[in-house]
Amino acid sequence: MSEILIKNADTMLTMDDARRELAGADILIRDGVIAEIGQNLCTSGTVQSASGCVVTPGLVNTHHHLYQTLTRAVPGGQDALLFGWLKTLYPIWARFGPEEMFVSAQIGLAELALSGCTLSSDHLYLYPNGARLDDTIAAAAELGLRFHPTRGAMSIGESDGGLPPDSLVEREAAILEDCIRVIDAHHDAGEGAMCRVGIAPCSPFSVSRDLMREAALLARDKGVMLHTHLAENDEDIAYSQANFGCRPGQYAEDLGWTGPDVWHAHCVKLDGEEIDLFARSRTGVAHCPCSNCRLGSGIAPVRAMRDAGVPVGLGVDGSASNDAGNIISEARLSMLLQRVSRGADAMSAREALEIATRGGADVVGRPDCGRLAVGKRADIAIWDTTGVESAGSWAPAALLLAGPTRVRDLFVEGRQVVADGQIATLDLTTVIQRQNALAKQIAVAL
Numbered sequence: 464m465s466e467i468l469i470k471n472a473d474t475m476l477t478m479d480d481a482r483r484e485l486a487g488a489d490i491l492i493r494d495g496v497i498a499e500i501g502q503n504l505c506t507s508g509t510v511q512s513a514s515g516c517v518v519t520p521g522l523v524n525t526h527h528h529l530y531q532t533l534t535r536a537v538p539g540g541q542d543a544l545l546f547g548w549l550k551t552l553y554p555i556w557a558r559f560g561p562e563e564m565f566v567s568a569q570i571g572l573a574e575l576a577l578s579g580c581t582l583s584s585d586h587l588y589l590y591p592n593g594a595r596l597d598d599t600i601a602a603a604a605e606l607g608l609r610f611h612p613t614r615g616a617m618s619i620g621e622s623d624g625g626l627p628p629d630s631l632v633e634r635e636a637a638i639l640e641d642c643i644r645v646i647d648a649h650h651d652a653g654e655g656a657m658c659r660v661g662i663a664p665c666s667p668f669s670v671s672r673d674l675m676r677e678a679a680l681l682a683r684d685k686g687v688m689l690h691t692h693l694a695e696n697d698e699d700i701a702y703s704q705a706n707f708g709c710r711p712g713q714y715a716e717d718l719g720w721t722g723p724d725v726w727h728a729h730c731v732k733l734d735g736e737e738i739d740l741f742a743r744s745r746t747g748v749a750h751c752p753c754s755n756c757r758l759g760s761g762i763a764p765v766r767a768m769r770d771a772g773v774p775v776g777l778g779v780d781g782s783a784s785n786d787a788g789n790i791i792s793e794a795r796l797s798m799l800l801q802r803v804s805r806g807a808d809a810m811s812a813r814e815a816l817e818i819a820t821r822g823g824a825d826v827v828g829r830p831d832c833g834r835l836a837v838g839k840r841a842d843i844a845i846w847d848t849t850g851v852e853s854a855g856s857w858a859p860a861a862l863l864l865a866g867p868t869r870v871r872d873l874f875v876e877g878r879q880v881v882a883d884g885q886i887a888t889l890d891l892t893t894v895i896q897r898q899n900a901l902a903k904q905i906a907v908a909l
């Protein structure tokens with residue numbers, strides 16, 4: 464039995480069912496699970512002071528393409544719209560292999576961890592030169608983050624009228640076979656799972672209608688979740704209407720892509736009927752505000768989604784369209800963007816933090832995460848509010864208004880992943896050097 468006691472937090476934002484906020488509270492972790500929350504708790508194990516700190520559940524990232532951390536701020540893609548941006552980056556990604564996938568995932572996940580993230584999904588939809596989903600799973604396991612990789616795919620290449628080059632697409636039968644392989648090898652359906660695999664064709668414009676339908680059938684057969692990009696911008700809606708004769712929500716519904724086991728990234732352009740459909744069917748949304756800003760896609764109707772009862776989580780999206788992967792900054796931006804579109808009272812700092820914690824956990828099917836309550840997993844972020852970012856704040860717990868953007872300490876399943884603001888589980892400096900060397904190699908080879 465191993466115990467860690469986090470003691471005397473100035474404020475603990477539990478995000479539990481009553482949304483309790485506790486002053487001077489302790490939290491006792493036993494074998495990766497929250498065993499007790501209260502005051503004056505004791506342990507024979509390790510004690511960590513949280514005096515001067517705000518303690519929150521670990522944040523949840525519901526959408527990412529970790530491999531893209533190797534193509535941040537690529538000059539030709541810096542100012543392009545979505546489709547032009549993709550066309551700039553595809554030839555670069557075509558040069559990736561297993562090592563690029565592994566190192567990029569380490570960098571992306573480390574960046575997330577430092578910003579308070581304990582659970583991240585990933586959407587890997589291209590597998591050049593022998594790359595496999597397993598490369599990213601190995602990276603997450605080493606770092607110690609809870610990981611929900613999704614086996615993405617593209618099957619319609621340029622010669623079939625699609626967007627990606629033919630070298631980056633796969634045969635649909637091979638895609639489904641590999642989905643089965645990675646689910647059987649890595650998916651853990653149990654409580655407290657550290658790895659859960661999902662199925663995630665890249666988008667309705669990069670795979671066939673058949674593959675969308677087959678993917679949904681396979682996911683239900685295997686009991687795993689479904690994920691894709693949907694209704695990201697105006698071009699996306701126009702493509703759907705021109706090629707499928709309907710809006711994206713209808714397309715998703717027709718192919719079995721709605722339900723509590725489905726979450727869609729972006730959904731910037733969902734209309735009122737589609738929001739109702741998502742609310743009725745409990746279909747989740749990964750809201751990616753920075754990516755939406757970066758690519759000029761628009762402001763997702765998160766206020767309307769939440770009011771209707773759509774499950775909404777937060778995503779940093781791929782680092783090539785963000786270009787950062789800081790989840791707490793993303794939460795702040797989600798709050799600000801709703802205010803831009805609906806006024807200063809459209810979203811509070813607490814609500815945005817709720818979306819970033821229990822909201823995201825619910826979207827990816829993890830009610831055992833995203834809140835601090837007895838029996839839940841010990842995924843915990845400790846924010847030091849004695850620093851310059853919080854100085855002068857009358858409410859340090861309003862982290863998204865004024866507060867640190869980097870955690871002091873982070874626990875995942877009770878294991879310390881960040882200690883004193885540094886990654887504790889691997890030598891990050893070496894990984895950064897490796898990442899930069901790989902980027903340089905690819906740039907030279909282009």
Ligand SMILES: [Zn+2]
Pocket residue numbers: 526527528586692728780781
């Ligand atoms: Zn994306």
